Amino acid sequence: MENSELSELAAFAAVAAHRSFRKAAVERGTSASAVSHAIRNLEARVGVRLIHRTTRNVSLTDAGQMLFARLGPALSNIRVAIDELNSWRNTPFGTVRLNVPNTMAPYVLGDAIEKLLKTNPGLRLEIAATDQRVDIVEEGFDAGIRLGERLSQDMVAVRIRSGLRFAVVGAPAYFESRKAPVTPRELRDHICIRYAFPNGTILNWVFEKDGESIEVQVDGPLTVDSQELMVDAAMRGLGLAYVWEQRAASGLRDGKLVRCLGDWCPVDDDLFLYFPSRAHQTAGLRAVIEALKA
Numbered sequence: 001m002e003n004s005e006l007s008e009l010a011a012f013a014a015v016a017a018h019r020s021f022r023k024a025a026v027e028r029g030t031s032a033s034a035v036s037h038a039i040r041n042l043e044a045r046v047g048v049r050l051i052h053r054t055t056r057n058v059s060l061t062d063a064g065q066m067l068f069a070r071l072g073p074a075l076s077n078i079r080v081a082i083d084e085l086n087s088w089r090n091t092p093f094g095t096v097r098l099n100v101p102n103t104m105a106p107y108v109l110g111d112a113i114e115k116l117l118k119t120n121p122g123l124r125l126e127i128a129a130t131d132q133r134v135d136i137v138e139e140g141f142d143a144g145i146r147l148g149e150r151l152s153q154d155m156v157a158v159r160i161r162s163g164l165r166f167a168v169v170g171a172p173a174y175f176e177s178r179k180a181p182v183t184p185r186e187l188r189d190h191i192c193i194r195y196a197f198p199n200g201t202i203l204n205w206v207f208e209k210d211g212e213s214i215e216v217q218v219d220g221p222l223t224v225d226s227q228e229l230m231v232d233a234a235m236r237g238l239g240l241a242y243v244w245e246q247r248a249a250s251g252l253r254d255g256k257l258v259r260c261l262g263d264w265c266p267v268d269d270d271l272f273l274y275f276p277s278r279a280h281q282t283a284g285l286r287a288v289i290e291a292l293k294a
Contacts, residue, residue, distance in 0.1 A: 005045070011038035012050060013075050016068040019058045092287035093122025099136050099144040102129040103227045107246040108145060108161060108271065108292070116291040123284050131225070132198035136276070142285050143275040145292075154276070160292040161271035167245045168205070168265065169257040171237040180260040184214045191239035192218035193230045205242045207264040214264075218242070231257075 014024035015035060025032040043050055050064035060068060100108060109127070117123060128134075128141070136144040145160070168181075174191075181187055184207040195203040202223065205216045220239050224230055227243045234241035234248075235256045241248070245265075251257035273292050275285065 004041075008038045008042040008045075009071060010075060011035045012042055012064075013068065013071050015039060015051060015058065016060055016064065017072075021058065091122065092120040092283045093124075094282060094284050095124040095126060096143070096282070096284040096288050097126045097141045098128070098288070099134050099139070099141045100127055100129050101145060102131050104164075104244055104246070104271070105129040107244070112291045116287060120284075120287060123287065125288070130198065136274075142282075143273055143288065145271060145273050147269040147271060155274040156277060157272040157274045158289055158293060159270050160273050164269065164271060165245050166206075166242055166265050167248050167252075167259055168240055168242050168261045169231070169234050169248045169251065169259050170240045171235050171256065172258055173237040174234075174239070175258060180258075182261075184216050184261060184264055187216050187218055187240070190218075192220040193233050193239045193241045194218060194220055194223040195227065195230060195242070196223050196225050198225065203242070207261065208266045209264045 011024065011028060014027050015021055018024050018027070021032045021035050025035045028035065039051060048063045049061050050067060052059045052061060105127070113125065117125065134141070134144065136142075147164075170180075178190065181190060184205065187205065192205075197203065202217075205218055207214045207216070218240075222233055222238055224233070227241075227247045230241040230243050231247050231251060233239065235251055240260075248257055248259070252259060273289060275281075275289075
């Protein structure tokens with residue numbers, strides 16, 4: 001159905017409901033002549049007279065009454081559908097799908113997501129935590145979370161966390177027979193727990209101090225794809241781990257881990273929530289953005 005046809009049917013329904021071209025025009029925010037023109041076009045299209053017009057009275061023909069009886073509920077359903085779309089825009093409900101790095105998901109979401117879901121019972125979240133690079137548009141995600149350096153230029157980005165940094169940690173027992181490294185180059189003399197990305201690439205450990213940057217290709221008998229496993233292995237004395245500071249926080253606090261090379265681990269890039277466009281955002285996605293910004 002063309003837009004003009006739907007407009008003509010809506011004009012007819014307004015005239016039929018009010019029995020007045022003037023009142024129908026007021027309802028539709030147009031002129032009485034425009035409404036009359038729409039009715040004439042509709043009658044010409046269907047080949048049937050729908051309305052009797054006199055200078056004092058407007059009434060429906062039998063065909064007009066039949067059409068109005070069918071058209072009224074249909075237009076009402078359309079209005080209800082539009083109202084439901086408006087509720088998607090104004091009320092956080094429905095499903096929002098997020099793609100988040102597995103290495104930092106617990107420290108990014110946590111309290112913010114808990115509060116968001118408790119205050120918006122109609123909202124549902126689907127979170128895929130993976131360190132694999134994902135095209136959020138192609139994979140059907142509403143938004144993703146990544147470091148700023150990994151963002152595409154065509155994405156809208158909102159900073160949600162600043163001051164991220166890595167830490168090199170090991171168990172006190174590990175250092176009983178080894179001297180803690182003072183510079184990153186000394187890592188060649190240490191057992192390191194390696195991290196592998198989903199595509200098999202091994203993460204090199206990156207350091208910076210006083211303008212000098214060093215990237216170290218570490219070695220060791222254990223390679224994992226989880227920072228949680230790296231921390232656990234480090235606490236067991238199996239080697240040194242290079243993980244996000246937050247991952248090692250509890251172990252450092254409890255004395256199960258010891259940090260080294262702290263002066264070589266600068267603050268890293270900021271963390272961003274990103275999404276394709278600000279246009280036509282659902283209320284659910286806007287609520288997630290605001291929650292994570294806070």
